[in-house]
């Protein structure tokens with residue numbers, strides 16, 4: 321392990337030397353490397369999902385277009401949604417958790433480093449499995465919400481929805497294990513003196529997100545089991561003729577699906593809560609309220625799922641309940657928005673690229689929140705549901721909320737990861753082009769929707785007068801693509817030739833900035849003791865001495881191939897469910913068993 325020898329005396333680590341190169345990456349258990357693997361994979365799928373989006377927008381650029389046939393269109397929009405939610409949104413947040421949560425709370429790694437590697441490999445294989453469906457010409461085609469009947473063998477007889485059901489089952493395993501790992505890490509591995517009310521907001525939101533992951537994804541797993549049982553073994557959970565009910569699917573799906581939107585957005589809240597105080601050079605306004613409102617959003621988020629189901633005809637009592645409960649969530653969310661603004665108020669604001677992204681996020685997320693309250697109103701909802709208005713809404717929260725925050729986090733934390741600064745001039749061009757392209761794409765969709773264009777249709781009539789607005793949206797999508805290309809260019813270029821960063825280029829307050837850039841394998845030479853919420857603003861001297869001084873004797877876990885081996889087994893088990901005979905999945909189970917046993921006996 322070259323880096324550790326270079327920086328530290330031999331007593332700093334025990335156990336065998338690390339393998340190098342590709343073998344190190346395949347067997348690593350270091351949270352920073354796993355974070356990078358997650359991040360690069362998620363960015364790759366962001367490009368895949370982006371290409372799918374461009375194809376959709378080309379098809380919709382003019383009425384009665386024949387660029388993509390209806391069946392392929394169904395596959396592409398289904399895979400676009402599935403990819404963006406499960407292969408981009410969640411893993412890119414998990415990438416940031418992996419890299420920064422242990423550093424922020426003053427830990428050497430996550431609680432279960434090998435489990436962490438297993439999460440990554442299972443996620444990767446699940447993602448590859450899901451996209452392999454394209455090679456069979458049978459990508460999932462029932463929408464990212466997989467509604468029953470559309471996803472039954474009667475209406476989707478091919479392998480398409482099998483790929484979807486099994487693929488999501490695999491991906492869910494990864495997220496649940498990741499959630500367990502982060503909860504244990506944040507609760508148990510904080511530096512001495514870091515009480516819960518001193519944990520940085522980003523790590524707090526990682527904790528709430530992790531609780532949502534371990535509670536919401538099992539609900540999805542149940543729904544997927546019912547669906548795969550129906551498809552493979554002829555059960556009829558969703559078949560009215562057999563006493564089943566397709567609405568059961570919707571309840572289970574959205575009981576997972578609404579908490580899922582908070583799994584996607586809370587990490588973004590955490591990110592802007594780090595960027596805004598740093599660049600306003602003021603502590604976060606109302607820290608405690610920011611924590612509680614995040615927790616409250618996580619809890620109330622469980623009571624609002626049926627706002628996705630007003631159109632099923634649940635009756636006035638259920639409609640009223642879910643209208644009100646949904647609107648109540650706007651309160652803690654609004655509190656957060658006011659607190660970000662109050663943090664900037666009177667601050668010495670520095671508008672670097674990260675700050676532009678954070679402020680852009682607050683503005684666009686607010687727009688998305690307001691259109692959310694609009695369709696939370698059940699009578700409005702009947703007009704808006706399944707129109708492009710909903711597409712506008714959730715892209716304002718997902719892209720304007722999550723993606724803008726994530727891009728901002730790249731600019732904010734890149735110097736820590738690589739030791740080099742990103743190019744600010746290119747960064748500002750990247751921000752403005754992306755931001756303008758984003759609004760040009762999704763703002764017109766509000767009108768497209770109110771004028772009555774349904775979503776999930778592959779074309780529209782030329783008599784509807786929708787061509788102009790749709791062209792605007794398509795042009796916007798291509799401008800966004802230019803913005804993304806600039807971002808990727810900036811990352812690649814700056815990683816090689818960026819200006820050297822030093823440990824704390826932004827003068828930030830949290831512990832990750834006390835370490836070298838990039839941090840050594842063991843993060844902190846000696847785990848620092850904190851006495852405040854902004855340790856690098858209040859007690860920098862002692863903290864930096866601990867972080868960057870002579871390393872104390874410590875033990876770091878050795879590399880292991882068993883996570884990779886076990887992940888192959890888990891994936892194989894799911895894949896072999898598609899094989900003709902009942903016993904084939906047993907091969908995968910046996911493989912997994914061998915992996916787990918060897919894992920258990922391996923010295924750590």
Ligand code: HEM
Nearest residue numbers: 581585627628646689692693695696704705706714717718
């Ligand atoms: C926090 C981030 C949010 C994300 C990621 C998000 C995402 C989504 C998605 C993906 C849909 C489409 C469901 C479908 O395919 O039918 C949707 C619909 C909906 N969202 Fe959001 N949303 C968020 C915030 C909100 C907020 C703050 C509210 C209300 C205060 C809200 C209320 C609704 C409602 C009522 C629907 C149902 C629309 C319909 O079925 O007609 N959402 N959201």
Ligand SMILES: [Cu+2]
Nearest residue numbers: 578625627628
């Ligand atoms: Cu919802």
